Amino acid sequence: MAASVRPRRSALYMPGSNARALEKARSLEADVVIMDLEDAVSPDKKAAAREAIGAALSEGGYGDRELVIRTNALEGDWGTEDLAFAAKAGADAVLLPKVEHAEQIWQAEEMLSAAGAPDSLSIWCMMETPLGMLHAEEIAAASPRLGCLVLGTSDLAKDLHALHTRDRFPFITSLGLCILAARAYGLAVLDGVHLDLDDAEGFEASCRQGLELGFDGKTLIHPKTLAAANRIFAPSGEEIAWSRKIIDAHAAAEAEGSGVVLVNGKLVEALHVENARRILALAEMIEYRESNS
Numbered sequence: 001m002a003a004s005v006r007p008r009r010s011a012l013y014m015p016g017s018n019a020r021a022l023e024k025a026r027s028l029e030a031d032v033v034i035m036d037l038e039d040a041v042s043p044d045k046k047a048a049a050r051e052a053i054g055a056a057l058s059e060g061g062y063g064d065r066e067l068v069i070r071t072n073a074l075e076g077d078w079g080t081e082d083l084a085f086a087a088k089a090g091a092d093a094v095l096l097p098k099v100e101h102a103e104q105i106w107q108a109e110e111m112l113s114a115a116g117a118p119d120s121l122s123i124w125c126m127m128e129t130p131l132g133m134l135h136a137e138e139i140a141a142a143s144p145r146l147g148c149l150v151l152g153t154s155d156l157a158k159d160l161h162a163l164h165t166r167d168r169f170p171f172i173t174s175l176g177l178c179i180l181a182a183r184a185y186g187l188a189v190l191d192g193v194h195l196d197l198d199d200a201e202g203f204e205a206s207c208r209q210g211l212e213l214g215f216d217g218k219t220l221i222h223p224k225t226l227a228a229a230n231r232i233f234a235p236s237g238e239e240i241a242w243s244r245k246i247i248d249a250h251a252a253a254e255a256e257g258s259g260v261v262l263v264n265g266k267l268v269e270a271l272h273v274e275n276a277r278r279i280l281a282l283a284e285m286i287e288y289r290e291s292n293s
């Protein structure tokens with residue numbers, strides 16, 4: 001399952017143990033809702049969080065937001081139960097933490113199938129350890145059930161002994177490896193969280209950097225960051241107008257037997273048209289979503 005094309009500008013995490021957050025997500029403008037069973041949930045609340053997520057998903061009301069359950073690691077205390085639960089909870093994807101080898105995905109896949117997961121349930125992988133980064137390609141290629149790689153820059157910083165600098169230079173190699181792997185195997189790819197909720201300027205700068213690097217969107221920890229992520233990861237009015245213009249200009253050139261054309265002094269070839277079509281398709285899906293929410 002290569003990533004379905006849909007907006008993933010904003011992916012909001014929430015602790016599965018936070019009933020108010022699960023409720024609030026029904027009306028928030030998040031493209032993706034990540035219901036967490038892992039780090040945001042304390043050990044004594046793991047079972048209750050599973051129940052709360054199950055109840056929230058059964059009740060529904062999330063519209064066309066993409067619904068994702070992040071489980072605990074299979075190697076740990078709660079992972080097996082989490083995965084059996086996620087198999088039939090009604091989510092769109094299960095997000096495995098700290099993925100480092102293809103074998104972890106194969107194991108999860110077997111367990112999901114044994115637990116009766118529908119074929120449509122996608123597997124997403126947290127990329128957040130040095131070994132995971134070194135195995136990014138093996139992970140991205142592991143299974144047709146894979147849909148998305150999600151950067152975990154907090155765990156990564158810890159393992160690398162790196163600092164959260166403003167330019168995120170310490171993470172650039174890792175971000176690049178994951179984007180390469182995701183794009184090579186047709187997966188979506190989401191950037192890591194910005195931890196400082198009082199730093200709106202730094203947050204926007206990290207979104208713009210993520211967009212420039214090629215990410216589809218950003219993972220978030222608070223609703224107040226949704227609007228900026230949605231704005232920055234959506235095609236701008238200028239990009240949409242340019243895309244339409246070059247598609248038309250290239251079609252006209254083709255009708256006259258030429259594969260290339262200059263538009264405002266810039267060379268336009270079939271590859272630019274392909275990208276312009278992707279941008280317009282994304283813009284249309286965003287417009288549809290926003291006018292129906």
Ligand SMILES: CC(C)(COP(=O)(O)OP(=O)(O)OC[C@H]1O[C@@H](n2cnc3c(N)ncnc32)[C@H](O)[C@@H]1OP(=O)(O)O)[C@@H](O)C(=O)NCCC(=O)NCCSC(=O)C[C@H](O)C(=O)O
Nearest residue numbers: 013014015020021024039040128152153154155221222223
């Ligand atoms: C960080 C928070 C604990 C702050 O929560 P709170 O003090 O409740 O914030 P506010 O009072 O400002 O909240 C205002 C209203 O918004 C709702 N809210 C807050 N956060 C969320 C959310 N994430 N999703 C949905 N709704 C949310 C509050 O309920 C308030 O609602 P209202 O009652 O109407 O006023 C909190 O934001 C939080 O828990 N955030 C998520 C933390 C989390 O999930 N962490 C794990 C994922 S990040 C990670 O693991 C990184 C990765 O693995 C890596 O390694 O990098």
Ligand SMILES: [Mg+2]
Nearest residue numbers: 128152154155
């Ligand atoms: Mg993490």
